[in-house]
Amino acid sequence: QQQVKQSPQSLIVQKGGIPIINCAYENTAFDYFPWYQQFPGKGPALLIAIRPDVSEKKEGRFTISFNKSAKQFSLHIMDSQPGDSATYFCAASKLTGSARQLTFGSGTQLTVLP
Amino acid sequence: NAGVTQTPKFRVLKTGQSMTLLCAQDMNHEYMYWYRQDPGMGLRLIHYSVGEGTTAKGEVPDGYNVSRLKKQNFLLGLESAAPSQTSVYFCASSYSRLAGSEQYFGPGTRLTVT
Numbered sequence: 001q002q003q004v005k006q007s008p009q010s011l012i013v014q015k016g017g018i019p020i021i022n023c024a025y026e027n028t029a030f031d032y033f034p035w036y037q038q039f040p041g042k043g044p045a046l047l048i049a050i051r052p053d054v055s056e057k058k059e060g061r062f063t064i065s066f067n068k069s070a071k072q073f074s075l076h077i078m079d080s081q082p083g084d085s086a087t088y089f090c091a092a093s094k095l096t097g098s099a100r101q102l103t104f105g106s107g108t109q110l111t112v113l114p
Numbered sequence: 115n116a117g118v119t120q121t122p123k124f125r126v127l128k129t130g131q132s133m134t135l136l137c138a139q140d141m142n143h144e145y146m147y148w149y150r151q152d153p154g155m156g157l158r159l160i161h162y163s164v165g166e167g168t169t170a171k172g173e174v175p176d177g178y179n180v181s182r183l184k185k186q187n188f189l190l191g192l193e194s195a196a197p198s199q200t201s202v203y204f205c206a207s208s209y210s211r212l213a214g215s216e217q218y219f220g221p222g223t224r225l226t227v228t
Contacts, residue, residue, distance in 0.1 A: 009154070032213035043118070043204050043219030044157070051213065089156055093213060098164045099145060100211040101172070104156035 003027055004092050006105025013080055014113050021075045021108045023090035028071070030092035034102070035064065035075050038087045047088070048075075080112045115140050118220035120205050126226045127195040135190040135223050137205030145208045146188040147172070147217065148180060150201040157204060163188055164211070195227045 005024045013019045023033075034049035050057045050064045050073065057064045061078040077084055090105040118139045127133055137146065144165050149157040159172030163182040177199060179191045188207075192199060202224050206217040 004156075006156070034216075041221070043206075043221050045219065046216045049214070095211060097170065098211065099162055099170065100208070100213070100215065101159055101162070102157075102217060103173075104158070106154050106156045 003103045004090060004105045006090050006108060008108060009106070010109045010111075012111045012113065015080065015082060017080050017112070019077050019080055019084075019110055019112075021088055021090070021110075022072065023074065023092075023105050024070075024072045025092050025103075026071065027092070027094070029094045030103070031095075032093040032100075033064070033066065033073050034091050034093065035062075036089045036091060036104075038089065038107075044089060077110075080110075082112045082114050085110055085112050117141065118205055118207055118218050120203075120220040120223050122223060123221070124224050126228065127192075128228055129196060131195050132191070132193050133195065133225075134192075135203055135205075135225075137188045137190070137207075137220060138186055139188075139205075139207040139218070140186065141207060141209070141218065142185070143207035143209050143218075144185070145211065145215075146182065147206040147208075148178070148188065148190045149204045149206065150174065150199075151204060151222070152201050160190065160203075195225075197227045199225065200227045201225060 036044035037047045038044040063076040066073040147162040148160040161180040166185040205220045
């Protein structure tokens with residue numbers, strides 16, 4: 001049972017376009033929602049994150065929109081560039097026992113065409 | 115600082131063979147994690163550690179064992195490898211269990227079991 005559902009699986013946009021990646025969760029115990037960016041052959045790296053008491057967070061060209069009542073959140077990439085081509089993972093975090101555990105979505109492979 | 119390093123980068127095993135993956139971090143982090151990444155499934159937590167000498171099971175622990183004898187190292191062992199363990203394995207570390215404490219990932223180990 002996938003606790004964090006991510007869509008679409010893949011996405012192709014032209015340079016300057018605004019790709020949007022959507023995620024949904026069920027467990028209300030999640031209290032922190034990071035997005036990770038992964039380039040081929042590399043490990044994931046934190047891109048941006050949001051807490052559930054905030055509806056929107058912007059960092060540069062990246063924006064997270066969060067809808068707590070719908071248990072959904074999304075990543076928007078403004079003015080996308082070919083260098084943004086990567087796999088993006090949403091995640092949800094909660095305390096489990098003595099540690100904080102991340103539950104990842106299935107990933108979205110983004111291609112930005114020049 | 116090297117951050118999180120993993121050895122080896124690639125490995126091919128035959129069914130039934132054993133091996134150990136090594137993760138090392140130089141950030142003095144208390145928390146360390148092992149994930150596996152499979153196509154279309156995101157990253158799933160195998161085991162984690164909240165400090166030297168401690169380990170705990172994650173979402174998919176069966177077939178794996180771990181040890182954390184030194185704070186900077188976290189070892190993942192496969193006692194009898196199976197084809198279902200073909201995957202890319204990532205190690206991560208974090209400073210604390212607070213919501214904003216980022217998990218830093220290593221570059222990964224690609225394991226093939228034939």
